[in-house]
Structures are given as C-alpha cells and as structure tokens.
Amino acid sequence: MKTTLQLRVNGISHSLTIDPDTPLLYVLRNQLQLNGPKYGCGLQQCGACMVLLDGKAHPSCMIAVDVVKNQEITTLEGISSGNTLHPLQQAFIDEQAAQCGYCVNGMLVSAVSVLKESPHPDEKTIREGLERVLCRCGTQARFLRAIKRVIR
Amino acid sequence: MSNPTRRAFLRSMGLLTIGFSLPFSDAEDLPGSLKKTPNINAWLEVLASGKVRVFTGKIELGQGIRTAIAQMAAEELYLPMHQVEVIMADTERSPNETYTAGSASIENSAIAVRYAAATARATLLQRAAQQFETDIEKLTLKNGFVQYRKQRKSFSELLNGQQLSGEVKMPVSLKPKRMYELVGKAIHRSEIEKMVKAESWYVQDLRFPGMIHARISRPPSYDSRLEFLDEKALRKQFPGLQKVVVKGSFVGIMGADEFEVMQAQQWLKDHARWSVGTSLPAPKDLVTYLKSLPGETKSITKRGTLSSNATWKARYIKPYLMHGSIGPSCAVAWYQDGKLQIWTHSQGVYPLREALHKMLDLPLELIHVQGVAGSGCYGHNGADDVAAEAALLAMTVPGIPVRLQWSREEEHAWEPYGSAMVFEVEARLDTQGRIQEWNYELWSDTHSTRPGGNPENLLPARYLEKPFLPKQNLEVNGGMVRNSEPYYALPNLAVTAHRFSGPLRVSALRSLGGYGNVFAIECFMDELAEKARKDPFEFRLMHLEDTRAIAVVEKLREILSKEKNAPGEGVGIGFARYKNTAAYCAVAARVRVIQRSMQVIKLWAVIDAGEIINRDGIINQTEGGMIQSASWTIKEQVKFDTRQPITRDWYSYPIFRMSEIPEVAVHVIDQPNEKPLGAGEAVQGPTAAALANAYYQASGGRLRELPLLLSSYREQSQKEN
Structure with a gap:
C-alpha cells in the first residue's frame, strides 16, 4: 500500500509516494537517483549501502523507509560541502584508495561516522568502525592509510 | 633498446x-x-x-x-x-x-x-x-x-x-x-575521483527514462525444470508486475517498482514448482571422489628419468573458491527498432555478442554490447549470465530498457567457481640437498567456461524451451596446468594432469590453476628445504637460474633480514613467475598462531613486471592481490549439499574483514628495457604458500589443505586428542 511520506536526505526534504516498507536503499537509488549507497547483499552483511542516519553509519538495504522518515539521512553525495571535498574524500584520492571502488561508499561513510565520534581514533577504533564493510579487491590497507592521513 | x-x-x-x-x-x-x-x-x-x-x-x-x-x-x-x-x-x-x-x-x-x-x-x-x-x-x-x-x-x-x-x-x-x-610514474586514476564523489560510474548506476526492473526465478538445483508456475496468483499478489516471462524453465519478471519485483521473486521461490533435478554428490571425502572421476590424463612435461624410489611425498588440496564480487552482477538491455543494446561489465563484449547472437537467433549486426565498469569480478563471474538474461527479457518488451540486478544469493550460488584441485608430488634429493627428481600430478576441473561465442556457457540458455546444454568435455586444458611446472632447474621432472568434471559449475578465477599449483609447489619446496637442511631462501636460490627470478628472491631476503619475529610468530615465503612467462613475484608472510587460530600480521611482495607503466597501479594490484589471496587461503571454501551450493551469503562464506587485514608492503623492481607485463595475478599463488610456510615456522604444523584455518583447527584438535 503506497503512502506519502517526507524524507530528509542530504539536507533536502522530499515528498514521496511509496510503499513504506521499501528499504531505504531503493528509495535513495531509484526515487532520488543517488549513486552513493550501493546494493551489495540486501542482508546488512557487506556495508556497500552504508548511509549516515543522524550522523551514524547504518546499512540502508533492510531498514524500511518508514522507520527513518524522521531522521536526517546523509549519503556519500552529502558529505562534501559544496564543491569542497570532505577531507576523507580527498585523502582517498591522494592515497588512490580504490580498485574497483564498489565498497568505497561504505568505507567513506563509515569513516565519516568514526571521525564524528572521535576525531583522533586509534587504529583499532578505525578498524572496528569499518568492520561491517567488505572489500573484495583487498584495498583495505589503502583505506586505513587514507583515514590515518586525515587524523594525523 | x-x-x-x-x-x-x-x-x-x-x-x-x-x-x-x-x-x-x-x-x-x-x-x-x-x-x-x-x-x-x-x-x-x-x-x-x-x-x-x-x-x-x-x-x-x-x-x-x-x-x-x-x-x-x-x-x-x-x-x-x-x-x-x-x-x-x-x-x-x-x-x-x-x-x-x-x-x-x-x-x-x-x-x-x-x-x-x-x-x-x-x-x-x-x-x-x-x-x-x-x-x-x-x-x-x-x-x-x-x-x-x-x-x-x-x-x-x-x-x-x-x-x-x-x-x-x-x-x-x-x-x-x-x-x-x-x-613509469604513479599517475592517478581519474575514476577514483568519480567513485569518492558518488558520480555515475558502474553499470548499476545506469538509469534510462522508462527503465523497468527485472528479476529471475531460480530453480532449486542446476538442472531442475519448471513444472508449474501460477501466474494468475503471482499477478494478483503483485499487481504492479508489468511482464512475466516463461520460456521453458527460464522465468523472469519485470516491473517499474524494484522492491515489488524483488518481493515477487521471493514469492516465486516459495510458490513455483520445480523438478528435483540430478542430485550433486556430497561425498564425505571430496578428494577421493574427485580423483575417481573419469577424464583425460595428460603428460605436461617430462624430462630425464624418474626412479620409483622417491624419498619425500606430499598431497595438497584446494577447495572450490568463489569470485565473491561485492556488487552482484547487473546488466541493462534495451531492444528498440529491431536492435538490441546491452550494457554489461562482462570481460568480453565481442564473445558475449557472438553467444547472444546464437542464443537469441538475432543477427550479429543488430546486437550492440557496450562495456561499463562493474564491481570487481576477478574472472568469469555472473556478468555474462546476467547480460544474457537481461537480453532475453528485453526482447519481450520492445522499446523499454530493462535493468536486471542479481541478488547476493544468486551471485553466491550461481556464479562459476574456481575449481577444487588436488596435487600430489614426490621428490628425491641428492647428497648435496639438490632436487634430483620431481614427480608432480594434479587433478582439476576446467578453469574456463567463458561464453567464447557459445550460448551453452550462458546460464539462461540452459533453461530455454530448446536448451543449449554444456557439452561434456573431459580434456586437460591450459588453465589447470598453469604454473604446474616449477620454475626451478630440475634435472628429472614429470608433470601430469588429470581432468575431472566436478559437481559444481566452474570457470576462470584470478590466476586460474596457477594459485593452487604454486601453493603446492612452493609448500613442497619448503618441506624439501627442511629435509635438505637448507634455509628456504637458499634452497630456492640453489635451484633458480633466471637472473630476474634470483633478483626478486634476493631482494625479499634483504627486506626480511631486518625483521624480527615476536613469540608465536613465523615468517614463510613463496615464489613464482606467473605462467612461467610473465611477472616474477616473491612473497613473504608473517603469521601469529594462537591456540586454534591464526592471524596474518604482515605480507611483503617483491615484483618484477618488466617495464613499469604505472608504478602505483602495480603496487595497488599487488597489495590487493595479497590480501585477497590471504582471504582465500585462510578462510574460504564453497560448500554444497546434494541439491545446491549452500554457501549463499557472507556469513556462510566469510571473507576477510577489516580486523583481519594485515599490513602490506610492496617493492617493485623496474626493468625499463624489458617488455611490460601484467601484474594483476602474479601474487596469488606465492601468497598462499608463504602463509602455509609461515604457519609451519610459527607452530611446527604443516598444513597441506586449504583453507588453512580449517586445517589448523583440525590439526590442533588431533593434537589435543
């Protein structure tokens, strides 16, 4: 059953007519045409679909859009300020931290979340913060280097 | 020059x-x-x-x-x-x-x-x-x-x-x-900027006006056939479905709302009726079973003479492995004005077009296949299959672009895996500790069933009314014997390959047979080094003649000479020249063994890929290859029961997570006057052997079966009993 609800994404309010059970990911990708959050498993096991819910990283592939309608949703598209990249985005470029890049969304969004909680996390905290995100190319060593570059 | x-x-x-x-x-x-x-x-x-x-x-x-x-x-x-x-x-x-x-x-x-x-x-x-x-x-x-x-x-x-x-x-x-x-410089890849800015880059990001979403209803086992599908009940439940396509046992559904189509796919899982299909063998002893299967036996190399009194013997085992792309396969197909266009992350657009032309009976010139980036595939995964399925569906809705996204479960369960392999090797040393004789046998399924213009290698073609069924082929082919001949000077040598056709769908996975062959050869080299009372570096150098091979091994030795192990840690090495004709690579691994568990602390690689084109490209591929290979080697194994593969998500098929990632260091040797060589696969095999050898150095336990974590658990349970 479709209903109309308000969703706040990257600082903009959207009015959407939609099945309220739809997982957030499909709303972001299909209705709002965002590319940041990606489909990886639909099971909250891989983190490709990570978004910030009220500033905290959370997978978007299972959580119903109805559940998050009162939360501030931020995707990878929303972490930069205008044309200035978030320092983590810049660090990923500087360290060339990607191979296929499919997991980069999950890694960056999780890293933003980690730094929000503690601006100078130790390595263990960083790793814990990124534990939910899988990378198959084996680029994790570069992600760690990029994040450490920002907190130095 | x-x-x-x-x-x-x-x-x-x-x-x-x-x-x-x-x-x-x-x-x-x-x-x-x-x-x-x-x-x-x-x-x-x-x-x-x-x-x-x-x-x-x-x-x-x-x-x-x-x-x-x-x-x-x-x-x-x-x-x-x-x-x-x-x-x-x-x-x-x-x-x-x-x-x-x-x-x-x-x-x-x-x-x-x-x-x-x-x-x-x-x-x-x-x-x-x-x-x-x-x-x-x-x-x-x-x-x-x-x-x-x-x-x-x-x-x-x-x-x-x-x-x-x-x-x-x-x-x-x-x-x-x-x-x-x-x-020769480390030039930045411009697409990384697109990735971090979430710009459209992947096939998954393609959106066309009026595009609809598709899903496939999968049978319960490889060769099940559709017996009954209640389309009326399906449509009643999901009124938004735009089209239900049933072609023999190929079942696809399409609609504008992706979530509704996904729910319909789930409904079909519970409600479509399929024949049981041939059961898979799920033997207790997979190795004996695979070795018993019929297939060609072929001598790959033979020189000198082999006596029948080898001194040392070992058997190594590699399980089925999956590509495990993080983004499951996806394609968009659009049939309009009699022409079919497909956007795909396939590794071969031309051979895919040829196979589609035969499957669809559509003239070649009316099919346009365009490559678009996808999630990393590391070989032949579901990319070609999903493109073929999208094509079949798009042909039934002219004018409408169709996007088909496989689920995690589909990718895990239906992709063609890297074949399981068995290796048996025996050798004799002379009094100076040199290898006199080397007799090596391997058993493997094929390592390539890429479409190559053949529709029978496209998954959906097997389920059509007039199915294209894979031809039985039991020949030994190139992929399985890749790197089966050691890159060492061995006076008396025999390499023999045995082909089987195993229970699971298989194809090319990064480095093909090279991964398993190098694992076996380089573990055995370490075992022989010990018998010969030689240091693992020294023993390899005694048998190497190619100066570039010697240089990578010596450079690795130099790097490690400054390293010290903590208690419970051990360092092991592995070396290979990929395909025996491409990049040279030596790898060292440091592992820590604590009770039943092992942790990879650090991996080092020295690589010579000839003339360097992009230095950072080689480093990135080598770092990533080591980490991926470590995950394969330590943890991974496709499991199946009598019906189907049962490793269908990331919990049942775990791969390395962030907490398990070792430190990595790569040294690239530039050879500006040599041919530039690919570097993407050179490190897979040496890493596997380095890890098993490091485990031995750390614990004294020799693990000959992959994945290592499982063997170490077994080994230590035996010790305790």
Whole structure:
C-alpha cells in the first residue's frame, strides 16, 4: 500500500509516494537517483549501502523507509560541502584508495561516522568502525592509510 | 633498446626534434593486438577539441588498465594526460580483443596503443612538414600542437577534419624512454575521483527514462525444470508486475517498482514448482571422489628419468573458491527498432555478442554490447549470465530498457567457481640437498567456461524451451596446468594432469590453476628445504637460474633480514613467475598462531613486471592481490549439499574483514628495457604458500589443505586428542 511520506536526505526534504516498507536503499537509488549507497547483499552483511542516519553509519538495504522518515539521512553525495571535498574524500584520492571502488561508499561513510565520534581514533577504533564493510579487491590497507592521513 | 647515438638529436624540455630517432624495435612482427587489428584508426582518433581518443577492447575492472593505456598514448603523442580519453570495450567502437583476462592487457592492448600512437605521431609530423614546407626535424611537438618557428597547428588542423588512416607497420620509432614523462610514474586514476564523489560510474548506476526492473526465478538445483508456475496468483499478489516471462524453465519478471519485483521473486521461490533435478554428490571425502572421476590424463612435461624410489611425498588440496564480487552482477538491455543494446561489465563484449547472437537467433549486426565498469569480478563471474538474461527479457518488451540486478544469493550460488584441485608430488634429493627428481600430478576441473561465442556457457540458455546444454568435455586444458611446472632447474621432472568434471559449475578465477599449483609447489619446496637442511631462501636460490627470478628472491631476503619475529610468530615465503612467462613475484608472510587460530600480521611482495607503466597501479594490484589471496587461503571454501551450493551469503562464506587485514608492503623492481607485463595475478599463488610456510615456522604444523584455518583447527584438535 503506497503512502506519502517526507524524507530528509542530504539536507533536502522530499515528498514521496511509496510503499513504506521499501528499504531505504531503493528509495535513495531509484526515487532520488543517488549513486552513493550501493546494493551489495540486501542482508546488512557487506556495508556497500552504508548511509549516515543522524550522523551514524547504518546499512540502508533492510531498514524500511518508514522507520527513518524522521531522521536526517546523509549519503556519500552529502558529505562534501559544496564543491569542497570532505577531507576523507580527498585523502582517498591522494592515497588512490580504490580498485574497483564498489565498497568505497561504505568505507567513506563509515569513516565519516568514526571521525564524528572521535576525531583522533586509534587504529583499532578505525578498524572496528569499518568492520561491517567488505572489500573484495583487498584495498583495505589503502583505506586505513587514507583515514590515518586525515587524523594525523 | 635505447640507442645512445640518437641522444645527440634529442632536445631537453620534453620536446623532441623529430625524425632522427631510430627504430626502437627491429622485430618484423606487429606486437600484441596489432597483429589482428593493424589499422591506426582502430586504436585512436583525433578530436576537433584537440583531444585524442583511444580505443581499447579491454575493460576497466579496478585494475587500472584505463590509466595505463592513457599514459602510453599520451607519452607517444607528447600530450598531457587530460588530453587523452579512453573508450573501452564496445562492439561498435573498440577493436575486438576478446577477453580482459590473464594479465594480458598491458602486453596486448596497451602495447598496441603505444605503437599506434607512435605511428600516428610520425604521420602527423609528416603532414606538418608538408604543410609548413619544411623538414620534420625542424618541428617540435607539444600539447597537441606541432610548431614550426612562430606557426603552429593542432593535430586536428593538420588532418583537416579527416582521420588518420593506414596501418601500423614495423619498424616503428618509439619515443626514447629517457624522454618519458608519464610512463613509469604513479599517475592517478581519474575514476577514483568519480567513485569518492558518488558520480555515475558502474553499470548499476545506469538509469534510462522508462527503465523497468527485472528479476529471475531460480530453480532449486542446476538442472531442475519448471513444472508449474501460477501466474494468475503471482499477478494478483503483485499487481504492479508489468511482464512475466516463461520460456521453458527460464522465468523472469519485470516491473517499474524494484522492491515489488524483488518481493515477487521471493514469492516465486516459495510458490513455483520445480523438478528435483540430478542430485550433486556430497561425498564425505571430496578428494577421493574427485580423483575417481573419469577424464583425460595428460603428460605436461617430462624430462630425464624418474626412479620409483622417491624419498619425500606430499598431497595438497584446494577447495572450490568463489569470485565473491561485492556488487552482484547487473546488466541493462534495451531492444528498440529491431536492435538490441546491452550494457554489461562482462570481460568480453565481442564473445558475449557472438553467444547472444546464437542464443537469441538475432543477427550479429543488430546486437550492440557496450562495456561499463562493474564491481570487481576477478574472472568469469555472473556478468555474462546476467547480460544474457537481461537480453532475453528485453526482447519481450520492445522499446523499454530493462535493468536486471542479481541478488547476493544468486551471485553466491550461481556464479562459476574456481575449481577444487588436488596435487600430489614426490621428490628425491641428492647428497648435496639438490632436487634430483620431481614427480608432480594434479587433478582439476576446467578453469574456463567463458561464453567464447557459445550460448551453452550462458546460464539462461540452459533453461530455454530448446536448451543449449554444456557439452561434456573431459580434456586437460591450459588453465589447470598453469604454473604446474616449477620454475626451478630440475634435472628429472614429470608433470601430469588429470581432468575431472566436478559437481559444481566452474570457470576462470584470478590466476586460474596457477594459485593452487604454486601453493603446492612452493609448500613442497619448503618441506624439501627442511629435509635438505637448507634455509628456504637458499634452497630456492640453489635451484633458480633466471637472473630476474634470483633478483626478486634476493631482494625479499634483504627486506626480511631486518625483521624480527615476536613469540608465536613465523615468517614463510613463496615464489613464482606467473605462467612461467610473465611477472616474477616473491612473497613473504608473517603469521601469529594462537591456540586454534591464526592471524596474518604482515605480507611483503617483491615484483618484477618488466617495464613499469604505472608504478602505483602495480603496487595497488599487488597489495590487493595479497590480501585477497590471504582471504582465500585462510578462510574460504564453497560448500554444497546434494541439491545446491549452500554457501549463499557472507556469513556462510566469510571473507576477510577489516580486523583481519594485515599490513602490506610492496617493492617493485623496474626493468625499463624489458617488455611490460601484467601484474594483476602474479601474487596469488606465492601468497598462499608463504602463509602455509609461515604457519609451519610459527607452530611446527604443516598444513597441506586449504583453507588453512580449517586445517589448523583440525590439526590442533588431533593434537589435543
């Protein structure tokens, strides 16, 4: 059953007519045409679909859009300020931290979340913060280097 | 090889006085893919904007080939990177280079672009000399302009709106290497900026007006057939479904709302009725079972004589492994005005088109297959299958673009895995501790069932009314014997391969049989080193003759000489030359063994991939390859029961997570005067052996079966009992 609800994404309010059970990911990708959050498993096991819910990283592939309608949703598209990249985005470029890049969304969004909680996390905290995100190319060593570059 | 006499003719400042550089190569044969496609304009064209557009039949998979090709073109044409754009695999634009596979893109495609660009440069300069009425050596070339005194003309002005024509003919004058400004450097991959900014880059990001979403209803086992599907009940439950397609046992559903289509797919899982299908063997002892299967036995190498009294023997085992792309396979297909267009992350757009042409009975020229980046595939995953399925569905809804996204479960359960393998090796040492005899046997399924123009290798083709069924083939082929011959000087040697056709669908996984063969050979080398009372480095060096091989092993030894292990830690090594003809690679691993668990602390690699094109590209591939191989080696194994694979998500098929990632260090040896070689697969096998050897050094336990974590658990349970 479709209903109309308000969703706040990257600082903009959207009015959407939609099945309220739809997982957030499909709303972001299909209705709002965002590319940041990606489909990886639909099971909250891989983190490709990570978004910030009220500033905290959370997978978007299972959580119903109805559940998050009162939360501030931020995707990878929303972490930069205008044309200035978030320092983590810049660090990923500087360290060339990607191979296929499919997991980069999950890694960056999780890293933003980690730094929000503690601006100078130790390595263990960083790793814990990124534990939910899988990378198959084996680029994790570069992600760690990029994040450490920002907190130095 | 660089000729010192021509240096006199070269100017500084990155400018070249043209016409005096001597032929770089005297070889008569055209290099790489130019053999098949010698036309200059197949590889590049000059745009009115001043840019040069390069075409390659290869596709970017995260391995950085797009940047490496752009570097080589820009270098020969004296252009900055941003003035070169690269068009990748596309059946209407790019040359046919079949598959992006086997670490061969540098050797075939990038080399072709280098020679085509050098030929283009010569042609442009000739034209400029005519137009300026001067000699070539009085011209200079920079940023897409040819300059003569105070006049200059852009490439496109020189061509007068035409394109370059003619063929590349040897010999070709290449830019002297000492003038290089781009090749060999760590040039950034521009697509990484798109990735971090969440710009559209992947096939998954394609959106077309009116595009609808599709899903497939899968049978419960490989060869189940559809018995009953209640379309009425389905449509009643999901009124938004636009189309239900049933072609034999191929079932697809489509609709505008992706979530509704997904729910319908779930409903069909519970409600469609399928025949049970042939049961899979799920033997307790997989190795004995696989070895008992019929298939060709073939002698791969034999030299000297082998006595029957080998002193040392061992058996090694590798399970089925999955590619495990993070983004499950996806494709978009659009059938309009009698023409079919497909966007795919397939590694081979041309062979896919050929297979589609046969499956769909649609003329080749009416099918356009365009490569688009996808999630890393590491070989033949579901990419071709999903494209074929999308094509079948799109043909039933002319005018409407159809996007088909596989689920995690579909990718895990239906992709063609890397084959399980068994290796048995025996050897005899002489009194000096040298290997006198080496007798090696391997058992494997095939390592390639890529479409290659054959519809039977496309998953959906097997379920159509008139199915295309895979032909029974029991021949030993190249992939399984890759790296089966050790790269060591062994006076008496026999390598024998046995083919089986195993229970699971299999195909090419990064490095094919090379991973398992190198694992077995390099573990056994360590075992023999101990018998010979030699240090593992020393023992390998005693048997190596190739100076480049010796150099990578010695460099690794030098790096490790400064390292110290903490208690419970051990360091092991592995070496191979990929395919015995490509990149040289030596790897060291440090592991810590605590009770039943093992942790990888650090991995080091020394790699020689010939002339370096992009230094950071080689490092990135090697770092990633080590981490991926460590995950395969330590943790991974496809499991199945009598019906189907049962490792269907990331919990049942765990791979490395962030907390398990070791530190990595890569040292690249540059060989500017050697052929550039692909570097994407060289590290897979050596890493596996280094890890098992490190485990032995740390704990004294010799693990010969992968995954290591499982064997170590078994070994230590036995110890405790």
